[in-house]
Amino acid sequence: MPSISLKGHHMPESPVRKLVPFAENAKKRGIKVYHLNIGQPDIKTPxxxxxxxxxxxxxxxxxxxxxxxxxxxxxxxxxxxxxxxxxxxxxxxxxxxxxxxxxxxxxxxxxxxxxxxxxxxxxxxxxxxxxxxxxxxxxxxxxxxxxxxxxxxxxxxxxxxxxxxxxxxxxxxxxxxxxxxxxxxxxxxxxxxxxxxxxxxxxxxxxxxxxxxxxxxxxxxxxxxxxxxxxxxxxxxxxxxxxxxxxxxxxxxxxxxxxxxxxxxxxxxxxxxxxxxxxxLDTPQEYFDQIIKEYSDRRNTLITELQKIPHVKVTQPKGAFYCIAELPICDADHFAQWLLEKYHYKHETVMVAPASGFYSNTAFGKYQVRIAYVLNKDSIIKAVTILKHALDEYRYIDHEKTTTSSVASCDIH
The missing domain is CATH 3.40.640.10 (Type I PLP-dependent aspartate aminotransferase-like (Major domain))
Structure with a gap:
Protein backbone atom coordinates (compact mmCIF):
# COMPACT_ATOMS: atom_id res chain seq x y z
CA MET A 1 0.00 0.00 0.00
CA PRO A 2 1.39 3.47 -0.83
CA SER A 3 2.49 5.32 2.31
CA ILE A 4 0.81 8.37 3.82
CA SER A 5 2.91 11.47 4.48
CA LEU A 6 4.40 12.13 7.91
CA LYS A 7 2.58 15.44 7.77
CA GLY A 8 -0.68 13.56 7.34
CA HIS A 9 0.10 11.24 10.24
CA HIS A 10 0.91 14.18 12.50
CA MET A 11 -2.18 16.17 11.53
CA PRO A 12 -4.42 16.14 14.63
CA GLU A 13 -8.11 15.37 14.65
CA SER A 14 -10.37 18.29 15.42
CA PRO A 15 -11.33 18.23 19.13
CA VAL A 16 -14.59 19.83 18.06
CA ARG A 17 -15.53 17.55 15.16
CA LYS A 18 -14.00 14.18 16.02
CA LEU A 19 -16.96 13.24 18.21
CA VAL A 20 -19.58 14.01 15.54
CA PRO A 21 -20.15 10.32 14.61
CA PHE A 22 -20.98 9.54 18.25
CA ALA A 23 -23.41 12.46 18.40
CA GLU A 24 -25.09 11.31 15.19
CA ASN A 25 -25.43 7.78 16.56
CA ALA A 26 -26.95 9.15 19.77
CA LYS A 27 -29.54 11.04 17.74
CA LYS A 28 -30.37 7.89 15.79
CA ARG A 29 -31.08 6.21 19.13
CA GLY A 30 -33.59 8.95 19.90
CA ILE A 31 -31.34 10.93 22.25
CA LYS A 32 -31.52 14.73 22.07
CA VAL A 33 -28.03 16.25 21.98
CA TYR A 34 -27.33 19.75 23.28
CA HIS A 35 -24.40 21.03 21.22
CA LEU A 36 -22.04 22.93 23.49
CA ASN A 37 -19.07 21.79 21.44
CA ILE A 38 -18.93 24.14 18.46
CA GLY A 39 -19.04 27.87 17.87
CA GLN A 40 -22.00 27.78 15.53
CA PRO A 41 -24.22 30.71 16.56
CA ASP A 42 -27.97 30.16 16.56
CA ILE A 43 -28.50 33.88 15.90
CA LYS A 44 -30.16 34.54 12.55
CA THR A 45 -27.97 35.71 9.69
CA PRO A 46 -28.77 39.35 8.77
CA LEU A 281 -21.50 45.30 6.32
CA ASP A 282 -24.68 47.42 6.15
CA THR A 283 -26.24 45.54 9.08
CA PRO A 284 -27.60 48.12 11.56
CA GLN A 285 -25.96 48.50 14.98
CA GLU A 286 -29.17 47.36 16.71
CA TYR A 287 -28.48 43.85 15.43
CA PHE A 288 -25.18 43.76 17.33
CA ASP A 289 -26.57 45.46 20.43
CA GLN A 290 -29.15 42.68 20.74
CA ILE A 291 -26.54 39.98 20.10
CA ILE A 292 -24.16 41.32 22.76
CA LYS A 293 -26.93 41.46 25.33
CA GLU A 294 -28.05 37.95 24.42
CA TYR A 295 -24.57 36.45 24.62
CA SER A 296 -23.79 38.31 27.84
CA ASP A 297 -26.95 36.85 29.40
CA ARG A 298 -26.05 33.39 28.11
CA ARG A 299 -22.55 33.68 29.53
CA ASN A 300 -23.87 34.74 32.92
CA THR A 301 -26.38 31.89 32.90
CA LEU A 302 -23.74 29.31 31.99
CA ILE A 303 -21.21 30.47 34.59
CA THR A 304 -23.86 30.66 37.31
CA GLU A 305 -25.11 27.15 36.59
CA LEU A 306 -21.63 25.62 36.32
CA GLN A 307 -20.60 27.16 39.63
CA LYS A 308 -23.42 25.24 41.30
CA ILE A 309 -21.75 21.92 40.46
CA PRO A 310 -19.29 20.74 43.15
CA HIS A 311 -15.62 20.66 42.17
CA VAL A 312 -16.16 22.37 38.81
CA LYS A 313 -13.82 25.28 38.11
CA VAL A 314 -14.73 27.86 35.46
CA THR A 315 -13.37 31.23 34.37
CA GLN A 316 -15.22 34.44 33.55
CA PRO A 317 -14.74 35.16 29.82
CA LYS A 318 -14.75 38.80 28.71
CA GLY A 319 -15.29 38.11 25.02
CA ALA A 320 -16.14 35.58 22.28
CA PHE A 321 -18.67 32.91 23.32
CA TYR A 322 -16.57 30.18 24.89
CA CYS A 323 -15.31 29.24 28.29
CA ILE A 324 -13.04 26.52 29.65
CA ALA A 325 -14.39 24.44 32.52
CA GLU A 326 -12.29 22.10 34.64
CA LEU A 327 -14.29 19.04 35.68
CA PRO A 328 -13.79 16.40 38.40
CA ILE A 329 -12.85 13.75 35.83
CA CYS A 330 -9.69 11.97 34.84
CA ASP A 331 -9.93 12.18 31.06
CA ALA A 332 -12.08 14.73 29.23
CA ASP A 333 -11.81 12.87 25.92
CA HIS A 334 -13.18 9.72 27.51
CA PHE A 335 -15.90 11.65 29.34
CA ALA A 336 -17.01 13.54 26.21
CA GLN A 337 -17.34 10.32 24.24
CA TRP A 338 -19.08 8.55 27.15
CA LEU A 339 -21.69 11.34 27.26
CA LEU A 340 -22.65 10.56 23.68
CA GLU A 341 -22.11 6.84 23.57
CA LYS A 342 -23.22 5.58 26.99
CA TYR A 343 -25.19 8.26 28.81
CA HIS A 344 -28.46 10.10 28.70
CA TYR A 345 -30.59 11.90 31.26
CA LYS A 346 -34.29 11.66 30.39
CA HIS A 347 -33.27 10.84 26.79
CA GLU A 348 -31.04 13.91 26.52
CA THR A 349 -27.28 14.43 26.64
CA VAL A 350 -24.66 17.09 25.92
CA MET A 351 -21.75 17.39 23.53
CA VAL A 352 -18.65 19.22 24.71
CA ALA A 353 -15.19 19.73 23.22
CA PRO A 354 -12.33 18.10 25.16
CA ALA A 355 -9.74 20.78 25.89
CA SER A 356 -6.72 18.57 25.18
CA GLY A 357 -6.92 19.58 21.52
CA PHE A 358 -6.47 23.24 22.47
CA TYR A 359 -3.04 22.68 24.02
CA SER A 360 0.33 21.90 22.49
CA ASN A 361 0.80 19.37 25.29
CA THR A 362 -2.50 17.50 25.41
CA ALA A 363 -1.96 16.52 29.05
CA PHE A 364 -2.65 20.11 30.12
CA GLY A 365 -6.27 19.85 28.99
CA LYS A 366 -6.90 16.41 30.40
CA TYR A 367 -9.46 17.59 32.95
CA GLN A 368 -10.92 20.45 30.93
CA VAL A 369 -13.61 20.97 28.30
CA ARG A 370 -14.48 23.94 26.14
CA ILE A 371 -18.12 24.98 26.27
CA ALA A 372 -19.68 27.24 23.64
CA TYR A 373 -22.63 29.23 24.95
CA VAL A 374 -24.36 29.44 21.59
CA LEU A 375 -27.67 28.03 22.80
CA ASN A 376 -30.54 29.96 24.36
CA LYS A 377 -30.63 30.32 28.14
CA ASP A 378 -33.26 27.63 28.73
CA SER A 379 -31.21 25.14 26.72
CA ILE A 380 -28.04 26.12 28.60
CA ILE A 381 -29.74 25.47 31.94
CA LYS A 382 -30.99 22.08 30.73
CA ALA A 383 -27.57 21.20 29.33
CA VAL A 384 -25.75 22.03 32.56
CA THR A 385 -28.33 20.06 34.55
CA ILE A 386 -27.58 17.05 32.35
CA LEU A 387 -23.86 17.65 32.85
CA LYS A 388 -24.28 17.69 36.63
CA HIS A 389 -26.16 14.38 36.67
CA ALA A 390 -23.66 12.91 34.22
CA LEU A 391 -20.72 13.84 36.47
CA ASP A 392 -22.48 12.24 39.45
CA GLU A 393 -22.91 8.99 37.54
CA TYR A 394 -19.52 9.07 35.84
CA ARG A 395 -17.70 9.33 39.16
CA TYR A 396 -18.91 5.89 40.23
CA ILE A 397 -18.38 4.03 37.00
CA ASP A 398 -16.05 1.04 37.15
CA HIS A 399 -13.93 2.00 34.12
CA GLU A 400 -12.18 -1.35 34.09
CA LYS A 401 -15.51 -2.83 32.98
CA THR A 402 -16.39 0.01 30.60
CA THR A 403 -15.22 -0.79 27.08
CA THR A 404 -15.34 1.36 23.98
CA SER A 405 -13.85 0.88 20.58
CA SER A 406 -11.32 3.70 20.80
CA VAL A 407 -10.92 4.92 24.38
CA ALA A 408 -8.97 3.30 27.15
CA SER A 409 -10.33 3.06 30.69
CA CYS A 410 -9.25 5.54 33.33
CA ASP A 411 -9.53 6.14 37.06
CA ILE A 412 -11.54 9.05 38.43
CA HIS A 413 -9.53 11.27 40.76
Whole structure:
Protein backbone atom coordinates (compact mmCIF):
# COMPACT_ATOMS: atom_id res chain seq x y z
CA MET A 1 0.00 0.00 0.00
CA PRO A 2 1.39 3.47 -0.83
CA SER A 3 2.49 5.32 2.31
CA ILE A 4 0.81 8.37 3.82
CA SER A 5 2.91 11.47 4.48
CA LEU A 6 4.40 12.13 7.91
CA LYS A 7 2.58 15.44 7.77
CA GLY A 8 -0.68 13.56 7.34
CA HIS A 9 0.10 11.24 10.24
CA HIS A 10 0.91 14.18 12.50
CA MET A 11 -2.18 16.17 11.53
CA PRO A 12 -4.42 16.14 14.63
CA GLU A 13 -8.11 15.37 14.65
CA SER A 14 -10.37 18.29 15.42
CA PRO A 15 -11.33 18.23 19.13
CA VAL A 16 -14.59 19.83 18.06
CA ARG A 17 -15.53 17.55 15.16
CA LYS A 18 -14.00 14.18 16.02
CA LEU A 19 -16.96 13.24 18.21
CA VAL A 20 -19.58 14.01 15.54
CA PRO A 21 -20.15 10.32 14.61
CA PHE A 22 -20.98 9.54 18.25
CA ALA A 23 -23.41 12.46 18.40
CA GLU A 24 -25.09 11.31 15.19
CA ASN A 25 -25.43 7.78 16.56
CA ALA A 26 -26.95 9.15 19.77
CA LYS A 27 -29.54 11.04 17.74
CA LYS A 28 -30.37 7.89 15.79
CA ARG A 29 -31.08 6.21 19.13
CA GLY A 30 -33.59 8.95 19.90
CA ILE A 31 -31.34 10.93 22.25
CA LYS A 32 -31.52 14.73 22.07
CA VAL A 33 -28.03 16.25 21.98
CA TYR A 34 -27.33 19.75 23.28
CA HIS A 35 -24.40 21.03 21.22
CA LEU A 36 -22.04 22.93 23.49
CA ASN A 37 -19.07 21.79 21.44
CA ILE A 38 -18.93 24.14 18.46
CA GLY A 39 -19.04 27.87 17.87
CA GLN A 40 -22.00 27.78 15.53
CA PRO A 41 -24.22 30.71 16.56
CA ASP A 42 -27.97 30.16 16.56
CA ILE A 43 -28.50 33.88 15.90
CA LYS A 44 -30.16 34.54 12.55
CA THR A 45 -27.97 35.71 9.69
CA PRO A 46 -28.77 39.35 8.77
CA UNK A 47 -31.58 39.30 6.23
CA UNK A 48 -29.79 41.96 4.19
CA UNK A 49 -27.00 39.47 3.47
CA UNK A 50 -29.36 36.65 2.48
CA UNK A 51 -31.38 38.96 0.27
CA UNK A 52 -28.25 40.18 -1.54
CA UNK A 53 -27.69 36.65 -2.83
CA UNK A 54 -31.35 35.81 -3.34
CA UNK A 55 -32.06 38.93 -5.40
CA UNK A 56 -28.83 38.97 -7.38
CA UNK A 57 -29.18 38.60 -11.15
CA UNK A 58 -25.78 37.23 -12.08
CA UNK A 59 -25.81 35.62 -15.54
CA UNK A 60 -22.33 34.08 -15.25
CA UNK A 61 -20.96 33.07 -11.86
CA UNK A 62 -17.41 34.13 -12.67
CA UNK A 63 -14.13 34.22 -10.79
CA UNK A 64 -13.53 37.26 -8.63
CA UNK A 65 -10.09 38.82 -8.26
CA UNK A 66 -7.68 36.67 -6.28
CA UNK A 67 -7.42 39.36 -3.59
CA UNK A 68 -11.19 39.67 -3.47
CA UNK A 69 -13.62 42.16 -4.94
CA UNK A 70 -12.24 45.71 -4.90
CA UNK A 71 -15.66 47.07 -3.98
CA UNK A 72 -15.86 44.69 -1.03
CA UNK A 73 -12.33 45.46 0.15
CA UNK A 74 -12.97 49.22 0.01
CA UNK A 75 -16.12 48.71 2.05
CA UNK A 76 -14.20 46.63 4.62
CA UNK A 77 -11.61 49.39 4.96
CA UNK A 78 -14.38 51.94 5.59
CA UNK A 79 -15.99 49.57 8.09
CA UNK A 80 -12.80 49.28 10.15
CA UNK A 81 -12.82 53.01 10.82
CA UNK A 82 -15.51 52.44 13.46
CA UNK A 83 -12.89 50.43 15.36
CA UNK A 84 -10.26 53.19 14.92
CA UNK A 85 -8.37 51.04 12.42
CA UNK A 86 -6.98 53.03 9.51
CA UNK A 87 -6.25 50.89 6.44
CA UNK A 88 -6.89 51.01 2.70
CA UNK A 89 -8.33 48.31 0.46
CA UNK A 90 -4.80 47.52 -0.72
CA UNK A 91 -4.00 46.39 2.84
CA UNK A 92 -6.76 43.76 2.68
CA UNK A 93 -6.74 40.31 1.09
CA UNK A 94 -10.06 38.43 1.06
CA UNK A 95 -9.75 34.73 1.88
CA UNK A 96 -11.94 31.65 1.96
CA UNK A 97 -12.64 31.92 5.67
CA UNK A 98 -10.37 32.92 8.51
CA UNK A 99 -8.81 29.46 8.23
CA UNK A 100 -7.35 30.20 4.80
CA UNK A 101 -6.21 33.58 6.07
CA UNK A 102 -4.21 31.88 8.82
CA UNK A 103 -2.78 29.28 6.44
CA UNK A 104 -1.72 31.94 3.92
CA UNK A 105 -0.16 33.97 6.73
CA UNK A 106 1.93 31.13 8.13
CA UNK A 107 2.96 30.07 4.63
CA UNK A 108 4.03 33.63 3.79
CA UNK A 109 6.13 34.38 6.87
CA UNK A 110 7.69 31.06 7.88
CA UNK A 111 9.64 28.18 6.40
CA UNK A 112 9.70 24.56 7.54
CA UNK A 113 11.32 24.38 10.96
CA UNK A 114 10.59 27.98 11.90
CA UNK A 115 8.77 28.74 15.14
CA UNK A 116 5.64 30.66 16.19
CA UNK A 117 5.07 31.54 19.85
CA UNK A 118 1.42 31.14 20.92
CA UNK A 119 -0.22 31.51 24.33
CA UNK A 120 -2.10 28.31 25.15
CA UNK A 121 -4.77 27.05 25.29
CA UNK A 122 -5.28 28.18 21.70
CA UNK A 123 -7.64 27.65 18.77
CA UNK A 124 -7.17 24.00 17.86
CA UNK A 125 -6.61 24.63 14.16
CA UNK A 126 -3.44 26.61 14.92
CA UNK A 127 -1.94 23.15 15.45
CA UNK A 128 -3.27 21.94 12.10
CA UNK A 129 -2.17 24.99 10.12
CA UNK A 130 1.29 24.87 11.70
CA UNK A 131 1.78 21.21 10.86
CA UNK A 132 0.58 21.80 7.29
CA UNK A 133 3.09 24.64 6.97
CA UNK A 134 5.93 22.75 8.64
CA UNK A 135 6.03 25.36 11.42
CA UNK A 136 6.67 24.53 15.08
CA UNK A 137 4.44 25.97 17.79
CA UNK A 138 6.25 27.15 20.89
CA UNK A 139 3.59 27.48 23.61
CA UNK A 140 3.41 29.90 26.52
CA UNK A 141 0.95 28.37 28.95
CA UNK A 142 -1.76 30.44 30.62
CA UNK A 143 -3.66 28.93 33.52
CA UNK A 144 -7.28 28.59 34.55
CA UNK A 145 -6.41 29.71 38.10
CA UNK A 146 -5.50 33.17 36.76
CA UNK A 147 -8.43 33.38 34.34
CA UNK A 148 -6.07 32.53 31.43
CA UNK A 149 -4.54 35.99 31.52
CA UNK A 150 -1.47 36.82 29.44
CA UNK A 151 1.69 35.19 30.86
CA UNK A 152 4.53 37.60 31.72
CA UNK A 153 6.29 39.10 28.71
CA UNK A 154 9.55 37.72 30.12
CA UNK A 155 8.25 34.20 29.43
CA UNK A 156 7.73 35.11 25.77
CA UNK A 157 11.17 36.66 25.50
CA UNK A 158 12.88 33.60 26.96
CA UNK A 159 11.43 31.49 24.15
CA UNK A 160 12.58 33.70 21.27
CA UNK A 161 15.29 32.09 19.14
CA UNK A 162 16.80 32.61 15.71
CA UNK A 163 13.96 30.37 14.43
CA UNK A 164 11.19 32.55 15.86
CA UNK A 165 9.12 34.30 13.19
CA UNK A 166 6.03 35.55 14.99
CA UNK A 167 3.84 35.74 18.05
CA UNK A 168 0.23 34.69 17.42
CA UNK A 169 -2.67 35.62 19.68
CA UNK A 170 -6.44 35.26 19.47
CA UNK A 171 -8.19 38.35 20.82
CA UNK A 172 -10.68 37.75 22.34
CA UNK A 173 -9.63 34.18 22.76
CA UNK A 174 -10.96 30.91 21.52
CA UNK A 175 -11.25 28.71 23.62
CA UNK A 176 -10.91 30.85 26.77
CA UNK A 177 -12.83 34.05 26.02
CA UNK A 178 -9.87 36.04 27.38
CA UNK A 179 -9.74 39.68 26.27
CA UNK A 180 -6.31 41.32 25.99
CA UNK A 181 -5.94 44.76 27.51
CA UNK A 182 -4.50 47.74 25.66
CA UNK A 183 -1.43 47.51 27.89
CA UNK A 184 -0.91 43.83 27.05
CA UNK A 185 -1.22 44.49 23.32
CA UNK A 186 1.27 47.35 23.65
CA UNK A 187 3.73 45.10 25.52
CA UNK A 188 3.49 42.41 22.83
CA UNK A 189 3.91 45.04 20.12
CA UNK A 190 7.07 46.36 21.78
CA UNK A 191 8.44 42.82 22.03
CA UNK A 192 7.70 42.16 18.35
CA UNK A 193 9.47 45.36 17.34
CA UNK A 194 12.44 44.69 19.62
CA UNK A 195 13.08 41.26 18.09
CA UNK A 196 11.80 42.12 14.58
CA UNK A 197 8.97 39.58 14.68
CA UNK A 198 5.49 39.55 13.19
CA UNK A 199 2.63 40.01 15.64
CA UNK A 200 -0.43 38.15 14.34
CA UNK A 201 -3.82 38.73 15.94
CA UNK A 202 -6.83 36.56 15.16
CA UNK A 203 -9.60 39.08 15.86
CA UNK A 204 -12.64 37.27 14.48
CA UNK A 205 -14.52 37.66 17.79
CA UNK A 206 -13.86 41.41 18.02
CA UNK A 207 -17.56 42.29 18.23
CA UNK A 208 -18.34 39.94 21.13
CA UNK A 209 -17.12 41.97 24.10
CA UNK A 210 -18.86 42.12 27.48
CA UNK A 211 -18.96 44.08 30.75
CA UNK A 212 -18.53 47.48 29.08
CA UNK A 213 -14.95 46.66 28.13
CA UNK A 214 -13.30 47.58 24.83
CA UNK A 215 -11.45 45.58 22.21
CA UNK A 216 -8.06 47.00 21.27
CA UNK A 217 -6.71 45.88 17.90
CA UNK A 218 -3.02 45.42 17.14
CA UNK A 219 -3.61 47.63 14.09
CA UNK A 220 -4.15 50.56 16.44
CA UNK A 221 -0.54 50.29 17.60
CA UNK A 222 1.63 53.02 16.08
CA UNK A 223 4.92 52.16 14.39
CA UNK A 224 3.87 48.53 13.93
CA UNK A 225 3.17 48.81 10.20
CA UNK A 226 5.74 46.22 9.17
CA UNK A 227 4.98 43.79 11.98
CA UNK A 228 1.20 43.61 12.48
CA UNK A 229 -1.02 41.08 10.71
CA UNK A 230 -4.71 40.83 11.55
CA UNK A 231 -6.99 37.90 10.75
CA UNK A 232 -10.73 38.51 10.42
CA UNK A 233 -13.87 36.67 9.29
CA UNK A 234 -17.62 37.17 8.77
CA UNK A 235 -18.40 33.73 10.23
CA UNK A 236 -19.15 34.66 13.82
CA UNK A 237 -19.91 38.37 13.54
CA UNK A 238 -22.79 37.91 11.12
CA UNK A 239 -23.63 34.29 11.96
CA UNK A 240 -22.40 33.36 8.48
CA UNK A 241 -20.10 30.41 9.19
CA UNK A 242 -21.09 28.73 5.93
CA UNK A 243 -20.11 31.72 3.81
CA UNK A 244 -16.40 30.94 4.31
CA UNK A 245 -15.23 34.52 3.88
CA UNK A 246 -12.37 35.98 5.88
CA UNK A 247 -9.51 38.35 5.27
CA UNK A 248 -5.93 39.23 6.07
CA UNK A 249 -5.20 42.86 6.96
CA UNK A 250 -1.69 44.30 7.11
CA UNK A 251 0.12 47.50 6.18
CA UNK A 252 3.20 45.44 5.30
CA UNK A 253 3.07 45.62 1.48
CA UNK A 254 5.67 42.89 1.00
CA UNK A 255 3.70 40.49 3.17
CA UNK A 256 0.40 41.22 1.38
CA UNK A 257 2.09 40.74 -2.00
CA UNK A 258 3.46 37.40 -0.83
CA UNK A 259 0.11 36.22 0.54
CA UNK A 260 -1.46 37.24 -2.78
CA UNK A 261 0.68 34.65 -4.57
CA UNK A 262 -0.91 31.93 -2.44
CA UNK A 263 -4.32 33.47 -3.15
CA UNK A 264 -3.63 33.40 -6.88
CA UNK A 265 -2.78 29.70 -6.63
CA UNK A 266 -6.26 28.97 -5.29
CA UNK A 267 -7.73 31.37 -7.92
CA UNK A 268 -10.38 33.34 -5.99
CA UNK A 269 -12.66 33.45 -2.96
CA UNK A 270 -16.32 32.48 -3.59
CA UNK A 271 -18.30 35.13 -5.46
CA UNK A 272 -21.76 34.71 -3.92
CA UNK A 273 -20.31 34.65 -0.43
CA UNK A 274 -18.52 37.95 -1.09
CA UNK A 275 -21.81 39.47 -2.26
CA UNK A 276 -23.46 38.36 0.99
CA UNK A 277 -20.52 39.58 3.07
CA UNK A 278 -20.48 42.97 1.38
CA UNK A 279 -24.17 43.43 2.08
CA UNK A 280 -23.73 42.28 5.67
CA LEU A 281 -21.50 45.30 6.32
CA ASP A 282 -24.68 47.42 6.15
CA THR A 283 -26.24 45.54 9.08
CA PRO A 284 -27.60 48.12 11.56
CA GLN A 285 -25.96 48.50 14.98
CA GLU A 286 -29.17 47.36 16.71
CA TYR A 287 -28.48 43.85 15.43
CA PHE A 288 -25.18 43.76 17.33
CA ASP A 289 -26.57 45.46 20.43
CA GLN A 290 -29.15 42.68 20.74
CA ILE A 291 -26.54 39.98 20.10
CA ILE A 292 -24.16 41.32 22.76
CA LYS A 293 -26.93 41.46 25.33
CA GLU A 294 -28.05 37.95 24.42
CA TYR A 295 -24.57 36.45 24.62
CA SER A 296 -23.79 38.31 27.84
CA ASP A 297 -26.95 36.85 29.40
CA ARG A 298 -26.05 33.39 28.11
CA ARG A 299 -22.55 33.68 29.53
CA ASN A 300 -23.87 34.74 32.92
CA THR A 301 -26.38 31.89 32.90
CA LEU A 302 -23.74 29.31 31.99
CA ILE A 303 -21.21 30.47 34.59
CA THR A 304 -23.86 30.66 37.31
CA GLU A 305 -25.11 27.15 36.59
CA LEU A 306 -21.63 25.62 36.32
CA GLN A 307 -20.60 27.16 39.63
CA LYS A 308 -23.42 25.24 41.30
CA ILE A 309 -21.75 21.92 40.46
CA PRO A 310 -19.29 20.74 43.15
CA HIS A 311 -15.62 20.66 42.17
CA VAL A 312 -16.16 22.37 38.81
CA LYS A 313 -13.82 25.28 38.11
CA VAL A 314 -14.73 27.86 35.46
CA THR A 315 -13.37 31.23 34.37
CA GLN A 316 -15.22 34.44 33.55
CA PRO A 317 -14.74 35.16 29.82
CA LYS A 318 -14.75 38.80 28.71
CA GLY A 319 -15.29 38.11 25.02
CA ALA A 320 -16.14 35.58 22.28
CA PHE A 321 -18.67 32.91 23.32
CA TYR A 322 -16.57 30.18 24.89
CA CYS A 323 -15.31 29.24 28.29
CA ILE A 324 -13.04 26.52 29.65
CA ALA A 325 -14.39 24.44 32.52
CA GLU A 326 -12.29 22.10 34.64
CA LEU A 327 -14.29 19.04 35.68
CA PRO A 328 -13.79 16.40 38.40
CA ILE A 329 -12.85 13.75 35.83
CA CYS A 330 -9.69 11.97 34.84
CA ASP A 331 -9.93 12.18 31.06
CA ALA A 332 -12.08 14.73 29.23
CA ASP A 333 -11.81 12.87 25.92
CA HIS A 334 -13.18 9.72 27.51
CA PHE A 335 -15.90 11.65 29.34
CA ALA A 336 -17.01 13.54 26.21
CA GLN A 337 -17.34 10.32 24.24
CA TRP A 338 -19.08 8.55 27.15
CA LEU A 339 -21.69 11.34 27.26
CA LEU A 340 -22.65 10.56 23.68
CA GLU A 341 -22.11 6.84 23.57
CA LYS A 342 -23.22 5.58 26.99
CA TYR A 343 -25.19 8.26 28.81
CA HIS A 344 -28.46 10.10 28.70
CA TYR A 345 -30.59 11.90 31.26
CA LYS A 346 -34.29 11.66 30.39
CA HIS A 347 -33.27 10.84 26.79
CA GLU A 348 -31.04 13.91 26.52
CA THR A 349 -27.28 14.43 26.64
CA VAL A 350 -24.66 17.09 25.92
CA MET A 351 -21.75 17.39 23.53
CA VAL A 352 -18.65 19.22 24.71
CA ALA A 353 -15.19 19.73 23.22
CA PRO A 354 -12.33 18.10 25.16
CA ALA A 355 -9.74 20.78 25.89
CA SER A 356 -6.72 18.57 25.18
CA GLY A 357 -6.92 19.58 21.52
CA PHE A 358 -6.47 23.24 22.47
CA TYR A 359 -3.04 22.68 24.02
CA SER A 360 0.33 21.90 22.49
CA ASN A 361 0.80 19.37 25.29
CA THR A 362 -2.50 17.50 25.41
CA ALA A 363 -1.96 16.52 29.05
CA PHE A 364 -2.65 20.11 30.12
CA GLY A 365 -6.27 19.85 28.99
CA LYS A 366 -6.90 16.41 30.40
CA TYR A 367 -9.46 17.59 32.95
CA GLN A 368 -10.92 20.45 30.93
CA VAL A 369 -13.61 20.97 28.30
CA ARG A 370 -14.48 23.94 26.14
CA ILE A 371 -18.12 24.98 26.27
CA ALA A 372 -19.68 27.24 23.64
CA TYR A 373 -22.63 29.23 24.95
CA VAL A 374 -24.36 29.44 21.59
CA LEU A 375 -27.67 28.03 22.80
CA ASN A 376 -30.54 29.96 24.36
CA LYS A 377 -30.63 30.32 28.14
CA ASP A 378 -33.26 27.63 28.73
CA SER A 379 -31.21 25.14 26.72
CA ILE A 380 -28.04 26.12 28.60
CA ILE A 381 -29.74 25.47 31.94
CA LYS A 382 -30.99 22.08 30.73
CA ALA A 383 -27.57 21.20 29.33
CA VAL A 384 -25.75 22.03 32.56
CA THR A 385 -28.33 20.06 34.55
CA ILE A 386 -27.58 17.05 32.35
CA LEU A 387 -23.86 17.65 32.85
CA LYS A 388 -24.28 17.69 36.63
CA HIS A 389 -26.16 14.38 36.67
CA ALA A 390 -23.66 12.91 34.22
CA LEU A 391 -20.72 13.84 36.47
CA ASP A 392 -22.48 12.24 39.45
CA GLU A 393 -22.91 8.99 37.54
CA TYR A 394 -19.52 9.07 35.84
CA ARG A 395 -17.70 9.33 39.16
CA TYR A 396 -18.91 5.89 40.23
CA ILE A 397 -18.38 4.03 37.00
CA ASP A 398 -16.05 1.04 37.15
CA HIS A 399 -13.93 2.00 34.12
CA GLU A 400 -12.18 -1.35 34.09
CA LYS A 401 -15.51 -2.83 32.98
CA THR A 402 -16.39 0.01 30.60
CA THR A 403 -15.22 -0.79 27.08
CA THR A 404 -15.34 1.36 23.98
CA SER A 405 -13.85 0.88 20.58
CA SER A 406 -11.32 3.70 20.80
CA VAL A 407 -10.92 4.92 24.38
CA ALA A 408 -8.97 3.30 27.15
CA SER A 409 -10.33 3.06 30.69
CA CYS A 410 -9.25 5.54 33.33
CA ASP A 411 -9.53 6.14 37.06
CA ILE A 412 -11.54 9.05 38.43
CA HIS A 413 -9.53 11.27 40.76
Missing amino acids: QIALDAVKNNRIDVLAYSRSEGSEIYRKKIAMHYKKYHIQVTHDDILVTTGGSEALFFTLSSIADAGDEIIIPEPFYANYNSFSIASGVHIVPVTSKIDTNFDLPPISEFEQLISDKTKAILICNPGNPTGYLYTKEEIHALAQLAKKHDLFLIADEVYRDFIYDNTEHYSILRESELEEHAIMIDSVSKKYSMCGARIGCIVSRNNTFIATALKFAQARLSPPTYAQIASEAA
